[in-house]
Amino acid sequence: MKKQYIIPIFVPHLGCPNECTFCNQRNISGQMKNVTQEEVKETIEYYLDLFKDKNAYKEVAFFGGSFTGIEVELQEKLLKVAYEYVKTKQIDGIRISTRPDYIDRQTLKRLKKYKVKTIELGVQSTNDYILAKCKRNHTYQDVKKASRLIRFHGFQLGHQMMVGLPESTRLDELNTARDLAKLKPKMIRIYPVLVIRDTQLEREYEKGEFEPLSLEQTIEICKELTYFFEKKRIKVIRVGLQSTDTIVRPENKNSQVVAGPYHENLRQLICASYYYDLLNEKIKKINTKAKEIEITVNPQIANDVIGYKRENIEKIKEIYNLDVQVKQNPKFSLKKMDIKITKTYKDFADDDETYVKKR
Numbered sequence: 266m267k268k269q270y271i272i273p274i275f276v277p278h279l280g281c282p283n284e285c286t287f288c289n290q291r292n293i294s295g296q297m298k299n300v301t302q303e304e305v306k307e308t309i310e311y312y313l314d315l316f317k318d319k320n321a322y323k324e325v326a327f328f329g330g331s332f333t334g335i336e337v338e339l340q341e342k343l344l345k346v347a348y349e350y351v352k353t354k355q356i357d358g359i360r361i362s363t364r365p366d367y368i369d370r371q372t373l374k375r376l377k378k379y380k381v382k383t384i385e386l387g388v389q390s391t392n393d394y395i396l397a398k399c400k401r402n403h404t405y406q407d408v409k410k411a412s413r414l415i416r417f418h419g420f421q422l423g424h425q426m427m428v429g430l431p432e433s434t435r436l437d438e439l440n441t442a443r444d445l446a447k448l449k450p451k452m453i454r455i456y457p458v459l460v461i462r463d464t465q466l467e468r469e470y471e472k473g474e475f476e477p478l479s480l481e482q483t484i485e486i487c488k489e490l491t492y493f494f495e496k497k498r499i500k501v502i503r504v505g506l507q508s509t510d511t512i513v514r515p516e517n518k519n520s521q522v523v524a525g526p527y528h529e530n531l532r533q534l535i536c537a538s539y540y541y542d543l544l545n546e547k548i549k550k551i552n553t554k555a556k557e558i559e560i561t562v563n564p565q566i567a568n569d570v571i572g573y574k575r576e577n578i579e580k581i582k583e584i585y586n587l588d589v590q591v592k593q594n595p596k597f598s599l600k601k602m603d604i605k606i607t608k609t610y611k612d613f614a615d616d617d618e619t620y621v622k623k624r
């Protein structure tokens with residue numbers, strides 16, 4: 266499969282009719298000014314130069330605002346710059362992200378003209394009460410209508426959803442995932458809510474009216490959602506905000522994250538937790554007093570099986586008093602996991618006997 270590169274161009278809050286309670290794109294992207302045509306060109310050139318694999322799939326992505334809510338003249342100016350690179354085949358596609366209520370036939374025709382391939386909708390939740398609570402100013406009905414139009418016009422559809430929004434429960438989030446799967450997006454981004462500086466959510470948090478999810482709760486719900494989407498063959502392309510100089514742990518003095526389940530390796534923690542569950546299930550079924558096992562997996566998942574900082578192996582050792590060796594076999598499929606018992610307590614008893622006899 267071809268490697269994929271994204272050239273991110275931030276348009277912080279451009280086109281947004283209001284500020285959603287959890288959002289401050291200037292603090293998230295670290296970009297205070299609005300982007301110009303020259304800056305789009307410079308950014309594309311910078312990244313093209315940086316990319317090592319020249320045959321990779323390259324995409325320009327306008328993120329961080331409501332692209333189709335931007336004044337049409339400016340939308341076209343920004344798109345034109347990227348489109349020149351599509352025409353000369355230096356980039357393969359353009360992606361934009363926007364709000365569900367800012368999609369109609371005319372808008373889609375304009376995006377088609379500039380060869381936009383992918384449209385990501387910020388959905389966040391399909392529960393209208395939760396949407397109103399965080400001042401999204403659109404409904405689930407808008408999401409359904411926009412998603413159908415986007416697919417009907419031949420674009421790739423992406424959805425972005427959040428977990429841990431005010432008053433949202435695990436059940437609301439599973440319902441959102443089920444609702445979105447029915448709209449057949451090609452890809453999903455899952456964003457656990459972080460309390461970002463200078464937002465309404467920060468004020469609610471300070472007053473004790475909002476409590477973010479813990480990291481453990483986040484891992485559990487994101488694991489469930491990732492598993493659900495993958496079973497439906499919907500690719501989860503991101504979990505959690507991208508780490509930057511300012512999107513770092515809240516303890517860091519430069520951080521724009523006031524509180525919440527930020528972790529620079531969130532995706533790995535989720536994958537590791539998934540494999541821990543799998544491993545746990547398999548170990549429970551072992552019908553011998555095992556002292557050591559050998560697990561064989563594909564090299565691509567070996568680190569996740571071992572866990573972040575070897576956490577899975579250590580937990581298994583602590584709970585089952587079991588040593589675990591992980592072996593890699595590139596011929597294994599990503600789903601295959603073989604477990605072989607390499608030492609039992611009986612072997613150890615025999616060893617001790619031999620030892621005694623030799624002395």
Ligand code: SF4
Pocket residue numbers: 278281282283284285288289290329330331364387
């Ligand atoms: S969440 Fe989206 S629509 Fe809301 S303020 Fe942020 S960028 Fe704008």
